[in-house]
Amino acid sequence: MTGSASVCISESFYKGKDRLNQMERGQIMDALLSFFQDPSYPSLRLEKIHNDFWSIRASRDLRIILTRQAQVWIAAYCGHHDEAYRWAERRRVEVHPQTGDIQIVRIPEVDTPSREPPANAPLARFDEDYLLSLGVPQDYVKPLRYATEDGVLELLDGLPQAIQERILDLLDGKPVIPPPKIQVQNAEELLAHPMAQRQFVLLRSLQEVRQALQGSWEAWHFFLHPLQQEVVGARFGGPARVTGGAGTGKTVVAIHRARTLAQRYPQARILLTTFNKGLARKLKVALKGLAGEELPNVWVDHLHNLALRLHEEVAEPVQIWTEEKYRPILEKLCQGLPYSSGFLLSEWEMADAWGLYIWEAYRGFSREGRGTPLSARERQALFEVFQRVWETLRAQGAATFSGVCHRVRAALEEGHLPRFRAVVADETQDFGPAELMLLRALAEEGEDDLFLTLDPAQRIYRGPTSWRALGLEVQGRSRRLRVNYRTTREIGELAERTLPSQVEGEARGSLALLRGPTPEQRGFNREEEALKELLRWVRWLLGQGLEPRQIAVLARVHKLAESVGKRLLAEGLPAQKLDEDGEGVWYGTVHAAKGLEFRAVALFGASADLFPLKILLNKAADLQEKALVEEKERSLLYVALSRPREYLWVGYWGEPSPYLPS
Missing domain, CATH: 3.40.50.300 (P-loop containing nucleotide triphosphate hydrolases)
Incomplete structure (x- = not known):
């Protein structure tokens, strides 16, 4: 790096970059690399704009917003000209007088209250000096103390993440100790401080700058609260x-x-x-x-x-047998027993999962939660059949995954x-x-x-x-x-409303820090109508600057996912399965999307015959097992709705899923 200025990139810069398409991100990268090598480069046209911000040109329409702390230039944001300038107009940069932390803060758009806080203001019991000691900017203190809980959450959008978390802890009734004041000698030390690293990454070479610009905030900087x-x-x-x-x-x-x-x-x-x-x-x-x-x-x-x-x-190596292989054997051996095939399958899978391979283990095992009671004699009859199934697997050189896990566990022990x-x-x-x-x-x-x-x-x-x-x-x-850093509040609240009551206490109540557009839920008369609207939505997203690989279309079953994929390709849109490599729109089942995230997600087919899947309900052996199927189907819908970061589209034809919030 030839210039004398040090380099820093903020999280807000990445958020702006993620909204641009691939070509625009390349232009931003080229301009910023040029600036970091020589800030006076003529085509960049560095100029002072609002408050503490400067601007440089990345193209005729693209601008990079910068701020400066002594000799350190900070890339604060990037975007199209008008939108980038509006971002800068609404923000300021300051070093907090109490904590010494550097903050990019959105200027609050609320009037300073003069009356007493209302009774339903959750932060009114905390005095102004205490909130200041937590790093809350001076002009946010009174609005926060006077706001309802919803109002507090709205105000938090304009504050750095560390401050958001401290306020959320107060709302949860947790004690929050004010952080010690940062003691540093210069701006570089301030931006390298662990507190600043939640919001900024200080780069010390041109190679680091290039690597940081090529990736996302998450890829470059795994921050922890x-x-x-x-x-x-x-x-x-x-x-x-x-x-x-x-x-x-x-x-x-x-x-x-x-x-x-x-x-x-x-x-x-x-x-x-x-x-x-x-x-x-x-x-x-x-x-x-x-x-x-x-x-x-x-x-x-x-x-x-x-x-x-x-x-x-x-x-010796074994073949893995799934239900498709062992179910016919089990049904054949159980002919004449007074139980449904669904009950026999679930009972055998329970015994296999728990490793109940000897009679004493199965006889003494608690079947709490199993809907069909069994006497000792009935257990004995079933166990004799189960033994023959395991013997058949061994004779075929086969095992279930549960069986392999138990054998390896025994070898370890x-x-x-x-x-x-x-x-x-x-x-x-x-x-x-x-x-x-x-x-x-x-x-x-x-x-x-x-x-x-x-x-x-x-x-x-x-x-x-x-x-x-x-x-x-x-x-x-x-x-x-509890704090959700990925999904917008609008998407998170919709997803949580699908949860089964059995997980309510432990899984509900995540607090999303991000705001975004309202999820779309669309009902249609026929599948073809839904598919046409889905294609229109995908094209609209691409027009908004999203890349195809930032979009995923999910379905409950393989057949439906495959039909969507074929239609995307037939319409000239790049697409690939979730387990393939590529740069197109992803498509696949909800199961395949587990653990993944995308900027935009469409759930295609949130209909009553797919959530819950009728074939699974019909296979349930009793009411307890049916309830478990329904719980897992609700959880599957929750998984689908919680995959997007920003945009969610839900389409169904006929009757909507009974789990889908209105």
Whole structure:
């Protein structure tokens, strides 16, 4: 870098950049690189505009908004000319007098109240000096004290994230200790301070600038809020659990935790695992992005693949049989027994998941929550059939994933396989008993052994499992993340209204910091009408500057997803499946989108015959199992609605899903 000015990029700059198309982002990158090498470059036309801001040209219509702290230039925002200038008009840059923190603040558009705070103002009990000590700007103090809870949330949009979190903690009734004042010698030290790194990243070479401009804020800068930092760095005396709704940063926490443990135990093996291959790939890329390189002592793999690899070290390879393979065998062996095929299947899968391979284990197992009671004699008759199913699998050189997990667990417990020093597992709400018992066996028992993240609202594969019954005692080591950093409040509130009541207490109530457009819900007479409107919406998004790869179309079943994909391609729109590489619009099932996020999402087919899926309801053996199916179907709808960051379109034909909020 040839200029004398240091370089800093703010989170708000990335938010502006993400709204531009690929060509425009390239123009922004070229202009900013030119500026950082020589701020006086003539074509940039550096000029002072509103308040503390300057502007440079990236094209005839594109502008980059900058601010300056001593010798440090900060890229604060970018966008089209009028919109970028409006952004600057409504903001100011200041160093807070109490905390010493640098802040980009939106100028409040409310009158300063003169009367007493109303009775329903939740922050009225805190005096002005205390709010100032938390870093609240002076002209926000009175409006916050006088606002209703909804008014407080509206005002928070204009404040830095660290201040938002402190105010949200106050609303939750949590004690908030004022941060110590930042003591630094110059602007570079101020912007490099941990408090400033929540909002800014200081870059010290042209190569760093180029890398930062090529990626997103999330890819370049995995920031953590205070509760996340506490959880990531904690020393736990046993298994620890972190829960939170969609967008609250559970996966970011898991990735940071894996890196922290790798640094804490550099000579030990650490496992970072999750539910499926796509999520494991995402974890591996993100961990490398955070660490800057692959960490040699961290293994990243999805649990079933790891189980298969370990199984081959202690036994012959096996074929994995799913329901399609073992159900006909079970039904044939159970002919003459007075039970429905649905009940027999669910009872056998329960026994297989829990590893009840001997009569004494099945006889003494609590069937609490199972709708059909069984006497000891009836259990005996069923168990004899179950044994024959397991014998058939063994004779065919086959096993279920549960069976493989139990065999590997036994090998670990008997010392035939080495364990990991620590295991970090993401998306564990969909792990069944066999997988959870395997996780317990994979980690050496002791400090920092197991770290598990989950969202009960996204449980779409398995029913709930008692962790305590599996030896996973997390009492006193459980934390909940509540602040949603990804999804807008409008989308988050709609998604949460679909949740089953069984997860209400633990999963509801995430607080979204972002605001955005109201989600669209559209009803049609026929599927073709819905498809035409969906295509119009996708084209509208592309016209707004979104790239095709920022958009996803999700459906409940493969057939519907495939028909959408074919139509997108037939209409000349680039598209690819969720498990393929490409730059087009993504399409696939809701199950395939689990753990992913997009700027815009369309749910195609939120109709009454798809949510819940009728075939699954018809297979339920009894009322309790039907209720479990409905709970998982609600959770699946929640997963779909919580994938977008900004835009959500929901279309159905005929009757809407009964789970869909009006």
